Amino acid sequence: MVGRTESLQNITMSGGGAYSLATKGAEDVINAATQIVLEALDSINISKNQDLFTFSDMGTADGGTSLKMVEKLIHSLQKIAPEININIVYADQPKNDFNGLVQTVLGLGHFSSYLDSTENVFPLFSANSFYKQILPDNTLDFGFSATAMHWLSAKPCDISHHVHMVGAQGEEYQRFSDHGKKDWESILLHRARELRSGGQLVLVNFCRDENGKYLGNTTGVNMFNNFADIWQDFLDQGQIREDEYQNMTLPQYYNTVEEFSAPLKNVENPVYQAGLRLKQIETHITACPFAEDFKEHRDTKRFAKEYIPTIRSWNESIFFGALDPQRPLEERQQIIHDYYQTYQNQVMASPEIHRWITFTHSLSLKKSNTDL
Numbered sequence: 505m506v507g508r509t510e511s512l513q514n515i516t517m518s519g520g521g522a523y524s525l526a527t528k529g530a531e532d533v534i535n536a537a538t539q540i541v542l543e544a545l546d547s548i549n550i551s552k553n554q555d556l557f558t559f560s561d562m563g564t565a566d567g568g569t570s571l572k573m574v575e576k577l578i579h580s581l582q583k584i585a586p587e588i589n590i591n592i593v594y595a596d597q598p599k600n601d602f603n604g605l606v607q608t609v610l611g612l613g614h615f616s617s618y619l620d621s622t623e624n625v626f627p628l629f630s631a632n633s634f635y636k637q638i639l640p641d642n643t644l645d646f647g648f649s650a651t652a653m654h655w656l657s658a659k660p661c662d663i664s665h666h667v668h669m670v671g672a673q674g675e676e677y678q679r680f681s682d683h684g685k686k687d688w689e690s691i692l693l694h695r696a697r698e699l700r701s702g703g704q705l706v707l708v709n710f711c712r713d714e715n716g717k718y719l720g721n722t723t724g725v726n727m728f729n730n731f732a733d734i735w736q737d738f739l740d741q742g743q744i745r746e747d748e749y750q751n752m753t754l755p756q757y758y759n760t761v762e763e764f765s766a767p768l769k770n771v772e773n774p775v776y777q778a779g780l781r782l783k784q785i786e787t788h789i790t791a792c793p794f795a796e797d798f799k800e801h802r803d804t805k806r807f808a809k810e811y812i813p814t815i816r817s818w819n820e821s822i823f824f825g826a827l828d829p830q831r832p833l834e835e836r837q838q839i840i841h842d843y844y845q846t847y848q849n850q851v852m853a854s855p856e857i858h859r860w861i862t863f864t865h866s867l868s869l870k871k872s873n874t875d876l
């Protein structure tokens with residue numbers, strides 16, 4: 505039995521709806537997965553008179569990037585069962601900006617909401633991590649998550665000469681890999697309990713693809729090597745200290761197809777035995793929206809100013825958290841400002857080699873009670 509408490513991670517996306525404004529690429533990933541979501545919905549046995557359907561977006565951030573997808577799901581569902589009540593459970597870890605999430609979903613922030621044009625839809629908000637059970641046993645009809653489940657439940661160790669597991673080696677790599685495996689199984693086991701029999705999951709996760717490519721590693725600059733190189737320069741120039749350099753390790757793991765599939769294929773694995781079945785796994789590559797726009801406008805400054813906030817929206821809290829809390833706040837803020845400014849200057853100097861091309865695996869799963 506997993507305990508009720510989990511150590512709080514220092515993970516926060518940009519707040520106040522800024523995450524969705526800056527992270528157009530993440531919305532593109534969700535919009536591209538909408539077809540898979542609607543196909544999975546089609547495969548659920550829903551009767552015309554069904555009175556309740558529960559959907560959850562897990563690791564939702566401010567909820568802005570999934571608004572369009574959720575709206576399409578609601579419309580498809582209400583075509584089958586016009587009177588159905590729909591719970592939309594938005595879940596994220598406790599440090600998420602829940603005020604921003606509520607504002608976005610209720611249409612009080614930067615975006616209009618599907619709630620203005622739908623009926624019998626009930627948004628609910630949960631601060632339970634996906635490393636815990638979010639919904640009661642056998643109550644979830646459809647679980648969804650996009651670009652969230654690469655965040656680990658904890659940092660397995662500091663990585664000596666890099667900031668991300670894609671640059672880890674030897675024993676350090678192995679510790680991330682072991683931790684990633686345990687975490688992935690934990691995520692799936694909790695979902696297996698929550699799902700009703702016949703319920704569906706669509707999980708769109710950052711990954712390493714068949715050719716070893718991943719977010720930020722296509723052509724040109726490897727984004728994660730660049731993060732590490734600038735951090736190393738800051739150490740060499742005395743802007744940060746050795747302990748701060750070491751502290752900066754992103755608690756993330758990018759699975760391969762084999763790693764994602766393993767607990768769903770091995771008949772002895774508790775995930776398989778809990779009834780979760782892998783229907784489909786596909787690799788998707790989504791273009792960098794800022795680089796695509798840049799091809800048209802050719803404004804280097806604009807490209808750099810749009811590109812950096814998308815990176816900053818998800819990793820600033822980890823860089824900031826690596827700095828010694830004894831340093832005055834303004835000093836820490838200045839270091840972080842200079843860090844992203846350095847990156848921005850590099851993007852302005854050579855815009856053609858910086859890209860936010862995402863590699864995701866879309867997994868479509870079901871809970872089955874027939875082939876156990």
Ligand SMILES: C[S@@+](CC[C@H](N)C(=O)[O-])C[C@H]1O[C@@H](n2cnc3c(N)ncnc32)[C@H](O)[C@@H]1O
Nearest residue numbers: 530563564565569596597633634650651652655
């Ligand atoms: C890159 S954002 C993705 C947000 C949104 N799903 C999207 O695709 O635009 C990753 C999200 O995962 C959340 N997250 C990280 N660890 C989590 C956990 N253990 N449980 C729930 N959410 C988590 C973060 O707080 C963040 O909101």
